[in-house]
Amino acid sequence: MIIQCPDCQTRFKLDPERVPRRSIRVRCSKCRYVFPVDGSVLDPAPEASSFDAVEPRPVSAPRPAAEVDAPSPPEFDRGPLVDREPEALRPPQNAAPDGVAKGGRSGGFGLELERSEVPSLATDEPQGPTVDVDLPAATATMAPEVETRPADATPAVEAPTPVEKPAPVQAQVEAPEAARPGASPGAAEADPKLKKARRLARALVSDILVYNREVRDRALVDGTLVQALGQEIKKSWELYKEKVDPEFASESNLFREALNDILADGQKIF
Amino acid sequence: MSLINYSSREINCKIVYYGPGLGGKTTNIQYVYDRLNPDTKGKLVTLATEMDRTLFFDFLPLELGTVKGFKTRFHLYTVPGQVYYNASRKLILRGVDGLVFVADSDECRIDANIESLYNLYDNLDEHNLDLKDIPLILQWNKRDVPGALPVEELETELNPQGFTSFEAVAVKGTGVFDTLKCVSKEVLHRLQN
Numbered sequence: 001m002i003i004q005c006p007d008c009q010t011r012f013k014l015d016p017e018r019v020p021r022r023s024i025r026v027r028c029s030k031c032r033y034v035f036p037v038d039g040s041v042l043d044p045a046p047e048a049s050s051f052d053a054v055e056p057r058p059v060s061a062p063r064p065a066a067e068v069d070a071p072s073p074p075e076f077d078r079g080p081l082v083d084r085e086p087e088a089l090r091p092p093q094n095a096a097p098d099g100v101a102k103g104g105r106s107g108g109f110g111l112e113l114e115r116s117e118v119p120s121l122a123t124d125e126p127q128g129p130t131v132d133v134d135l136p137a138a139t140a141t142m143a144p145e146v147e148t149r150p151a152d153a154t155p156a157v158e159a160p161t162p163v164e165k166p167a168p169v170q171a172q173v174e175a176p177e178a179a180r181p182g183a184s185p186g187a188a189e190a191d192p193k194l195k196k197a198r199r200l201a202r203a204l205v206s207d208i209l210v211y212n213r214e215v216r217d218r219a220l221v222d223g224t225l226v227q228a229l230g231q232e233i234k235k236s237w238e239l240y241k242e243k244v245d246p247e248f249a250s251e252s253n254l255f256r257e258a259l260n261d262i263l264a265d266g267q268k269i270f
Numbered sequence: 271m272s273l274i275n276y277s278s279r280e281i282n283c284k285i286v287y288y289g290p291g292l293g294g295k296t297t298n299i300q301y302v303y304d305r306l307n308p309d310t311k312g313k314l315v316t317l318a319t320e321m322d323r324t325l326f327f328d329f330l331p332l333e334l335g336t337v338k339g340f341k342t343r344f345h346l347y348t349v350p351g352q353v354y355y356n357a358s359r360k361l362i363l364r365g366v367d368g369l370v371f372v373a374d375s376d377e378c379r380i381d382a383n384i385e386s387l388y389n390l391y392d393n394l395d396e397h398n399l400d401l402k403d404i405p406l407i408l409q410w411n412k413r414d415v416p417g418a419l420p421v422e423e424l425e426t427e428l429n430p431q432g433f434t435s436f437e438a439v440a441v442k443g444t445g446v447f448d449t450l451k452c453v454s455k456e457v458l459h460r461l462q463n
Contacts, residue, residue: 200353203290203385206378207352210292239354262378 007033194252197244201258204236209262216263225269233259272367272461274340281340283457284347284365285450288390289372290382291351294411297440298372299346302450305443337461344454353385360393368457369406370449372440373428375418380427387428401431405456408435409449414442 004011005028014026014037027034209216212229219228226233241249249255259270273282287295303314336342349359371390373383394401410424421437429435434452438445 199381199385202381204353206382207291209378210382211352235354 003037005031005033006035007031193244193248194254197240197248197252198254198258200243201240201255202262204240205233205255205258205262208232208236220265220267225264229263233263272457273365279340281337281342281461282345283342283367283454283461284345285368285370285453285457286362286366287346287348287370287372288359288363288386289351289411290374290379290386291353293351293372293374293379293383293386294409294438294440295348295351295370295372298370298409298411298438298446298449299348301440301443301446302346305447337458342458342461344457346450351382351386353382353389356389356393359389360396363390363393363397363399366399366404367460368453369404370453371406371408371428372411372438373408373424375410375412375424376415377417377419380419383424383428403460405453405460406433407449407453407456408433409438409440409445410435411438411440411445413437413444414439 001014002011003014003026008028008031010028010030012026012028025034025036208229212232215228216225219225237249237255240255256270260266260268264270272284274280275282287298289295300314303311347362349355349362369390371387373379373387391401394404408429410421412418413421425435434456436445436449436452438449440446
């Protein structure tokens with residue numbers, strides 16, 4: 001599939017096999033802009049087989065800058081993973097016509113897959129009400145992270161996160177019928193602390209769901225989810241902060257992701 | 271550890287049903303309770319506190335055979351499953367002789383299952399209890415829900431140690447007594463040794 005950086009318009013070829021069904025974020029190695037790619041809307045089959053015929057299509061509308069600058073989990077700072085799965089994102093030999101970046105330090109095409117599956121932050125969602133639970137603010141904490149990477153005009157490849165061991169969670173992402181919300185391969189798989197925090201967040205939020213399923217369903221239809229379950233969310237958020245340490249809880253976006261994935265049923269409400 | 275009552279010549283064994291909230295722990299115990307001979311069972315006690323949550327434990331004595339001349343009385347407890355009721359869970363775990371972990375097969379509860387199981391391990395550690403000494407049986411409950419996770423996946427995620435496990439649909443009673451008999455047998459086996 002071909003995706004295009006909404007900032008510098010550079011186009012990149014992306015192996016659809018490496019894109020989970022849910023959203024991922026990619027970083028343009030040319031201009032360093034980070035933007036989302038929604039795996040679920042991509043139909044990899046025709047694009048993978050016929051590069052020349054492909055026109056860059058709007059895989060996902062560019063998001064507001066603040067949203068793109070969502071806080072990234074710490075391990076995003078780790079070095080390139082190209083050595084671990086270099087072939088995954090390598091372009092075909094003939095893949096370099098008009099404006100499609102190619103080459104790079106590993107023969108790649110200049111995209112870095114961000115290991116985060118849900119990039120949104122409630123406070124950035126124009127339509128999204130903000131629940132009064134002191135959730136991590138959508139500040140531009142990603143900016144320093146971007147700057148820590150060496151400025152590299154040469155397009156480069158960084159493979160998506162390979163998990164340390166094949167987790168069923170990841171298998172589900174690839175299996176449409178078994179996909180569950182938010183269960184994408186990602187940062188949480190790579191770092192034990194992050195994995196633990198992500199699991200706790202999802203457990204807490206799924207507790208809210210199963211104990212308030214009818215209220216949730218009704219509120220989701222009425223658009224009153226935040227008001228209906230604000231107290232429950234706040235209580236769980238406080239416990240989450242206490243358990244994972246407040247600073248980490250605020251810096252990471254895991255709790256919010258869990259709210260959107262599980263409680264909002266995939267909508268970006270929080 | 272089991273409590274021995276010499277005057278009544280009874281050994282009291284405590285079995286705790288652990289697991290995430292609304293996973294079926296209470297359903298298990300309620301099903302067992304409803305089918306026991308009224309002469310052999312005590313009173314079922316339910317505690318509900320705080321914001322109408324299903325925070326409770328059940329108490330159910332169940333007599334099974336004798337060990338060295340002592341009758342055995344099983345006390346069955348559930349714990350509150352929600353993440354933030356850990357203090358109660360920790361308290362109820364004290365003196366446990368056998369454990370049943372009731373996992374919810376619903377895919378949206380996989381993280382809650384894992385979190386609860388890790389929480390069980392943590393709480394056992396705090397009581398200086400070791401799973402080498404205490405039998406743990408896992409139950410894959412709600413096998414009838416649409417989109418239930420495959421048993422293989424539950425085994426991979428929750429049971430890498432290979433503890434004995436049973437599939438169950440507790441509301442229908444499927445697997446409930448299999449689980450209880452297995453854990454009881456394990457507890458008795460340890461008592462005899």
